[in-house]
Amino acid sequence: MAVKNNLKMIFSYFRLNVKKEWKYKTSFFMQIAMMILNDLFFIIQWYIIFQLVDNIGGYGFNETMLLWAIAAGGFGFSHAFFGGAWNIKDIVYDGKLDVFLTQPKSVLLNVSCSSTDISAIGDMIYAYVVLIIIGAPWHWYLLMIPAMIIAGLIYVSVYVTYVGLCFYMKQGDAIAKSIEGTVNKAANYPPHIFNYVVKGLFLTLIPTFFYTFIPAQYFFITFNIWWVLGAVAVTALWIAIAFATFNHGLKKYNSGNLMGGRL
Amino acid sequence: MKVIEVNNLKKEFVSKKRITKPNGKKSLFKREKCVKNAVDGISFSVEEGEALAFIGPNGAGKSTTIKMLTGILYPTSGDIKVLGLNPSKDRIKLSYQIGSVFGQKEQLWVHLSAMENFKFFGSIYDIKKDKLEKRIDELASIFEIKEFINQPVKSLSLGQRMKCEMVASLLHEPKMLFFDEPTIGLDPIAKETLRKLIKKINRELGTTIFFTSHDVGDIEEVCKRVIIINDGKIVLDDSMRNLKYHHLNKKLVEVNLKKDVKLKEKDGIKVLKSKDTLYKIEVDMNKTTMDELMSLFKADDLQDITISSEPLEEIIKDIYRGKDE
Numbered sequence: 001m002a003v004k005n006n007l008k009m010i011f012s013y014f015r016l017n018v019k020k021e022w023k024y025k026t027s028f029f030m031q032i033a034m035m036i037l038n039d040l041f042f043i044i045q046w047y048i049i050f051q052l053v054d055n056i057g058g059y060g061f062n063e064t065m066l067l068w069a070i071a072a073g074g075f076g077f078s079h080a081f082f083g084g085a086w087n088i089k090d091i092v093y094d095g096k097l098d099v100f101l102t103q104p105k106s107v108l109l110n111v112s113c114s115s116t117d118i119s120a121i122g123d124m125i126y127a128y129v130v131l132i133i134i135g136a137p138w139h140w141y142l143l144m145i146p147a148m149i150i151a152g153l154i155y156v157s158v159y160v161t162y163v164g165l166c167f168y169m170k171q172g173d174a175i176a177k178s179i180e181g182t183v184n185k186a187a188n189y190p191p192h193i194f195n196y197v198v199k200g201l202f203l204t205l206i207p208t209f210f211y212t213f214i215p216a217q218y219f220f221i222t223f224n225i226w227w228v229l230g231a232v233a234v235t236a237l238w239i240a241i242a243f244a245t246f247n248h249g250l251k252k253y254n255s256g257n258l259m260g261g262r263l
Numbered sequence: 264m265k266v267i268e269v270n271n272l273k274k275e276f277v278s279k280k281r282i283t284k285p286n287g288k289k290s291l292f293k294r295e296k297c298v299k300n301a302v303d304g305i306s307f308s309v310e311e312g313e314a315l316a317f318i319g320p321n322g323a324g325k326s327t328t329i330k331m332l333t334g335i336l337y338p339t340s341g342d343i344k345v346l347g348l349n350p351s352k353d354r355i356k357l358s359y360q361i362g363s364v365f366g367q368k369e370q371l372w373v374h375l376s377a378m379e380n381f382k383f384f385g386s387i388y389d390i391k392k393d394k395l396e397k398r399i400d401e402l403a404s405i406f407e408i409k410e411f412i413n414q415p416v417k418s419l420s421l422g423q424r425m426k427c428e429m430v431a432s433l434l435h436e437p438k439m440l441f442f443d444e445p446t447i448g449l450d451p452i453a454k455e456t457l458r459k460l461i462k463k464i465n466r467e468l469g470t471t472i473f474f475t476s477h478d479v480g481d482i483e484e485v486c487k488r489v490i491i492i493n494d495g496k497i498v499l500d501d502s503m504r505n506l507k508y509h510h511l512n513k514k515l516v517e518v519n520l521k522k523d524v525k526l527k528e529k530d531g532i533k534v535l536k537s538k539d540t541l542y543k544i545e546v547d548m549n550k551t552t553m554d555e556l557m558s559l560f561k562a563d564d565l566q567d568i569t570i571s572s573e574p575l576e577e578i579i580k581d582i583y584r585g586k587d588e
Contacts (some may be wrong), residue, residue, distance in 0.1 A: 012386040104358035
């Protein structure tokens with residue numbers, strides 16, 4: 001029942017956020033279109049690179065594009081449904097968690113769902129544009145849904161885990177931003193180019209491999225149920241860590257008396 | 264039945280500042296702890312159906328107390344039970360049973376209509392569609408918001424917006440409502456309307472009201488009991504009737520005499536203002552009597568006299584300043 005009610009809340013927030021942006025239709029479509037165009041630019045970049053070399057770390061153009069598609073889709077999913085997570089630092093510093101704390105829902109989930117980045121819808125569409133470009137088989141289009149969800153949940157959970165530091169220290173979000181930057185940038189490169197230390201890091205503290213490589217390799221290229229289940233378990237673990245750090249930090253929350261409303 | 268029980272509640276805010284060295288320069292690494300006792304060991308209880316005013320000057324600790332009662336802030340020490348629940352541990356359970364209206368913090372989405380907001384809050388409070396529609400309709404009639412319920416919140420006046428805020432807080436039929444300065448910024452008519460509505464919620468629906476405001480009119484009209492907090496401590500906990508009875512010992516007397524008479528001040532009689540034959544006099548009934556005042560001039564010289572009680576606002580100001588025992 002609680003799961004159903006929370007899912008209902010997530011979709012209510014998404015519907016409301018889209019409805020809010022829909023009032024300015026030109027801006028709505030422009031944001032999505034510009035994001036797709038921006039992402040498409042990187043296809044040209046990689047196309048030029050693969051004209052010069054056959055493969056990078058064993059990955060050809062199609063495999064690298066698949067990494068890109070999952071990264072974009074996961075990023076899009078996280079920012080479309082949990083875009084509020086990127087406002088946590090400001091909300092905590094300005095003491096604006098009060099409204100969320102008076103409602104009968106998990107504060108983290110409530111805050112995270114409260115905002116949607118409309119351009120993120122462009123990222124999710126882009127994931128499918130890439131599948132069309134690389135001529136993906138039909139079942140990849142279906143597999144992209146769980147891959148996007150896994151990648152998106154990992155991405156937002158990692159960010160929240162580190163941004164939770166802002167309850168304890170000023171500029172705690174700076175660490176979260178650099179971790180996020182690393183996850184984001186490294187996610188687009190074939191995994192075999194990294195040495196063992198970096199690989200270890202990308203499987204643990206900065207779980208980039210669970211964001212793109214493992215879904216790409218074991219959901220799409222060589223399907224392996226154990227890796228799929230492993231990815232689901234790691235995602236669940238990161239979600240649990242994100243909730244635990246955030247809820248622990250809440251005890252340090254100081255509230256505030258700034259006047260303000262919801263836009 | 265007690266709906267709020269607070270025992271020895273404390274909230275400390277700790278900040279750190281850089282230590283100043285003997286040479287006057289600030290240390291780069293060493294910091295000292297500064298502790299501010301926002302709420303300093305308060306205890307009180309509230310009965311079901313009561314309308315309680317919880318007031319105090321700025322920084323007295325009233326908002327901090329409300330925030331601890333609603334589960335927003337964790338107390339440093341002490342016990343709180345709201346509707347039998349511990350707000351820090353049972354925040355989610357408690358949220359289904361209480362509502363809050365913060366005059367300074369709107370919970371509505373301003374780009375959307377009030378109706379869209381209410382439907383959204385329905386999903387937050389897990390209210391079934393049929394029940395929600397019925398409840399919105401019922402509250403829209405009570406609060407007279409039907410004519411603007413479909414307008415974007417941003418286009419509404421502040422008074423209309425506050426009515427919608429209250430409706431949003433009542434959708435889930437809370438047993439208790441916390442108001443933190445709900446009438447802030449409202450014009451006198453909107454204030455009056457809101458006060459009547461809060462009274463109605465209290466009297467007709469039996470909802471317990473916990474109210475903070477700097478507007479004495481709000482408190483006088485809505486609440487039957489008042490707790491005054493200052494510097495984190497409770498300085499008065501009494502019924503509104505007792506507050507007026509015990510503390511209204513000063514009378515303001517305005518006399519207009521036929522001729523200019525030099526009025527001599529006595530113990531308990533103070534001339535606040537005089538102009539020609541008009542005098543404004545403060546009489547402390549604990550120290551003197553009206554007869555004493557009348558003895559200062561001849562009855563034949565009296566043209567007009569008005570006796571009024573000291574405004575409640577002045578009494579509360581005196582209590583804030585610690586002048587009243």
